Amino acid sequence: MEYVGRVPAPPLDRFIDDIYCLTGVPRHRLMNVPPMPSAHLFINLGGPTRLWDSDPAVPPAVFAGGWFMGVWTRRFLFEYPERVRLVGVHFKPWGISPFVDMPADELRNRWVPVDAVWQRSVDRIRNQVGDLASATETLRALEEELRSRLAEVPSRGLDLVQHTGGRLESSHGVVPVSVLADSAGVSGNHLATQFRSHVGVTPKRVARIYRFARLIVSVNALRPVDWSELAHTAGYFDQAHFIREFKDFTGHTPTEYLALRRRFPAEPGFPPDSGPMPAD
Structure with a gap:
């Protein structure tokens, strides 16, 4: 394609x-x-x-x-x-x-x-x-x-979510939500309410997804993969939690996922998110 x-x-x-x-x-x-x-x-x-x-x-x-x-x-x-x-x-x-x-x-x-x-x-x-x-x-x-x-006037709270969401994006989800709330001058509960309204999930959940996405993009299936190093770089400091979340998000263990990537390399010209995979 x-x-x-x-x-x-x-x-x-x-x-x-x-x-x-x-x-x-x-x-x-x-x-x-x-x-x-x-x-x-x-x-x-x-x-x-x-x-x-x-x-x-x-x-x-x-x-x-x-x-x-x-x-x-x-x-x-x-x-x-x-x-x-x-x-x-x-x-x-x-x-x-x-x-x-x-x-x-x-x-x-x-x-x-x-x-x-x-x-x-x-x-x-x-x-x-x-x-x-x-x-x-x-x-x-x-x-x-x-x-x-596109709405001419942003709805209430969107500017706050866009600003703090942009920080999560640029940091790949490693900025603590408490830091985001403090720097924006709002409570953590208020920030979570605005995220649920404009994103559908809390900022903590968005941070988890950005962290996982960074890890997936970092996988080079053509070389040996040090999962511990990749997980630590992406902000996972508990190996057991990382493995559970990885299997929950992909349906595979890290080892199974890597084998699948090697069997089915990404098509040339596609964006390098390495997220969607053939359902084996």
Whole structure:
């Protein structure tokens, strides 16, 4: 498959890491996705996509149009169609808030049809890009839609969450939440309340996800991996806790995950998050 992505122009870049277009025949159709510091928007321009929660009590879903996903605190699985044509958005953890008129905690660990949030937008985007539009044209149409949906006045507390969330992002989750609250001049409870409203989870949870993401990105499957050193660098100081969280987030032990990465190396040209993996 081909991945074409870019950072959108200001002011969208304050809330979005990248917008991207994914096209072609997938090398692996069933993918396992650990928690990552992102919320998502997917507009499906190809065949239906299937999704499964790692919680077996949650029924699977099939999307032929598009769907929003908030921040996930557990892994999920999705199955590509035989041929993929999809345009998507990687929002920063707090970035979805000014684009949707609903509390972010209602999107936590959930997928919601796009048309339930942005009425009739999927058909409009499909009509704009048609069947033969280039990736550049498709991304331009999506960026225009996002710009039209961005709230003119930030909702209460978003500036605080954006500022403190930015510090978690730049520190890879190692700044203590108490330090963030003190430097912002607010209580820890107030900060947690604003994060739940705009991110869907507490700042401690966001920090955990950033810490895990840093570790995953640090794994070089082509070389021997010193898991203790990587875990310590990422801010894990309890080896047993690290192993439990790693298996909870990926479904694998570190050794099993490394073997899977070596069996199924990332496709060239994809962003180096090394998060989604074939479901073996």
